[in-house]
Amino acid sequence: SAFAKRCISTSSVMHADLSLTFASPRVVFYNKVNVKQVDVPGISGCFGILAEHVPTIATMRPGVVAVTEEDGATKKYFVSSGTVTVNADSSVQVLAEEAVNVSELDPQSVRDGLSKAQSQLSSASSDNAKAEAQIAVEAFEAMSAAI
Amino acid sequence: SLKHYFIQSNLSMAIPMLRTTMSPVGTRGMATLKDIETRLKSVKNIKKITSSMKMVSAAKFTRAEKALKPARVYGTGAASLYDKNEFTEGEDKVYVAISSDRGLCGGIHSGLGRALKATHAAAPIKKTIIVGDKAKAILQKTIGESYLASFNNVGKKPASFTDALDIAEEVLSHEFETVDVVYNNFVNVVSYKAQAKHIPSLDIVESNDAIYSYDEVDSEVLRCYQEFALANVVFHCLKEQEASEQSARMNAMENATRNAGEMIDKLTLQYNRTRQAVITRELIEIISGANALD
Numbered sequence: 001s002a003f004a005k006r007c008i009s010t011s012s013v014m015h016a017d018l019s020l021t022f023a024s025p026r027v028v029f030y031n032k033v034n035v036k037q038v039d040v041p042g043i044s045g046c047f048g049i050l051a052e053h054v055p056t057i058a059t060m061r062p063g064v065v066a067v068t069e070e071d072g073a074t075k076k077y078f079v080s081s082g083t084v085t086v087n088a089d090s091s092v093q094v095l096a097e098e099a100v101n102v103s104e105l106d107p108q109s110v111r112d113g114l115s116k117a118q119s120q121l122s123s124a125s126s127d128n129a130k131a132e133a134q135i136a137v138e139a140f141e142a143m144s145a146a147i
Numbered sequence: 148s149l150k151h152y153f154i155q156s157n158l159s160m161a162i163p164m165l166r167t168t169m170s171p172v173g174t175r176g177m178a179t180l181k182d183i184e185t186r187l188k189s190v191k192n193i194k195k196i197t198s199s200m201k202m203v204s205a206a207k208f209t210r211a212e213k214a215l216k217p218a219r220v221y222g223t224g225a226a227s228l229y230d231k232n233e234f235t236e237g238e239d240k241v242y243v244a245i246s247s248d249r250g251l252c253g254g255i256h257s258g259l260g261r262a263l264k265a266t267h268a269a270a271p272i273k274k275t276i277i278v279g280d281k282a283k284a285i286l287q288k289t290i291g292e293s294y295l296a297s298f299n300n301v302g303k304k305p306a307s308f309t310d311a312l313d314i315a316e317e318v319l320s321h322e323f324e325t326v327d328v329v330y331n332n333f334v335n336v337v338s339y340k341a342q343a344k345h346i347p348s349l350d351i352v353e354s355n356d357a358i359y360s361y362d363e364v365d366s367e368v369l370r371c372y373q374e375f376a377l378a379n380v381v382f383h384c385l386k387e388q389e390a391s392e393q394s395a396r397m398n399a400m401e402n403a404t405r406n407a408g409e410m411i412d413k414l415t416l417q418y419n420r421t422r423q424a425v426i427t428r429e430l431i432e433i434i435s436g437a438n439a440l441d
Contacts, residue, residue: 021224025308025382028217043368055361057228059371083375085224087231088360093224095379097308 114140194407201400208393222383237324246282247302311382339391
């Protein structure tokens with residue numbers, strides 16, 4: 001994965017913890033929970049966020065958000081899209097339009113969805129329809145990579 | 148004899164009513180038995196309706212409150228960028244008024260109307276996007292000229308994120324410096340408060356130097372972020388409005404049911420008194436007719 005150019009954190013206050021709020025409109029996964037690390041699928045590539053990360057705003061593409069909790073356990077969630085905000089006080093807000101735990105993805109449904117999206121892409125006529133089908137194909141490809 | 152006495156005492160009670168109920172159609176003041184019966188029947192029907200409306204609202208409220216919890220976390224998260232950084236409040240404002248199509252929910256829509264009218268009195272509102280027919284009707288006179296667009300079919304089903312996206316898309320198709328989303332904030336089951344959330348426009352965010360302390364920030368990222376944040380905040384406000392409205396409707400229907408019950412009690416007493424008066428009158432006619440033959 002490609003890492004985008006990043007600056008060095010120049011903050012003088014040491015926040016030991018990363019406070020994560022990760023939610024979708026319907027479900028909250030983490031609400032201001034202290035975690036060790038969050039990996040997010042940014043538009044230009046995946047990047048990991050640790051405490052004292054430089055403030056960042058980024059948008060997400062379909063992919064996997066991996067959360068490493070304080071006790072070391074890792075949980076993976078598939079997100080369809082959304083935004084990530086890292087603030088100066090080491091709080092992170094990951095807002096996903098749709099997000100599910102990776103364990104809830106059904107491989108058969110993902111395969112069916114992918115073939116359907118691919119056929120829609122080849123039969124799409126207008127630019128809008130092409131773009132929508134393209135997004136669907138990317139999402140399903142990311143889903144099958146996540147399982 | 149005892150019997151005679153009984154009729155006498157009832158007669159003294161019945162005489163005031165006797166005079167006025169002699170005519171077949173009820174005269175002013177005293178309703179006939181038929182009128183009271185009709186009224187009693189209709190109030191009993193109303194009580195059934197308000198009682199069932201209350202139960203439906205209670206069910207919808209439980210669902211709305213449950214959906215509100217994640218929506219609050221989500222909406223607060225989305226607005227955190229604007230809370231943690233100072234953005235100038237622009238003068239060119241678009242107001243988004245969030246209400247619904249249906250009434251019988253206490254002071255929900257009028258409260259929102261009052262808040263917007265007060266804001267309009269302080270600083271004239273030039274641009275408004277109305278969600279819900281009730282607010283549209285209430286505010287037509289004062290700020291009707293500022294209507295840019297309106298949404299209806301609100302309130303029947305819980306709002307989805309797609310609805311928030313549609314509203315946000317409409318807002319973004321206009322020029323503005325700040326968006327004020329006005330809604331009813333859910334405090335608890337018996338109270339709600341009309342409030343506003345402010346979102347600055349892309350231009351204001353870009354012109355603020357603090358935003359560039361954030362890494363990897365460029366125009367494109369900011370634009371996408373702003374659009375998404377606006378939809379998120381609108382979604383949060385829609386959920387708050389739903390919870391407030393269902394709880395208010397529940398309370399209003401509860402009050403209506405209780406009042407209907409009191410009316411039924413009063414009317415039943417009146418009905419029985421009138422019925423007894425009619426019987427007494429007939430008895431008197433019979434007795435006096437019998438006496439006249441003696």
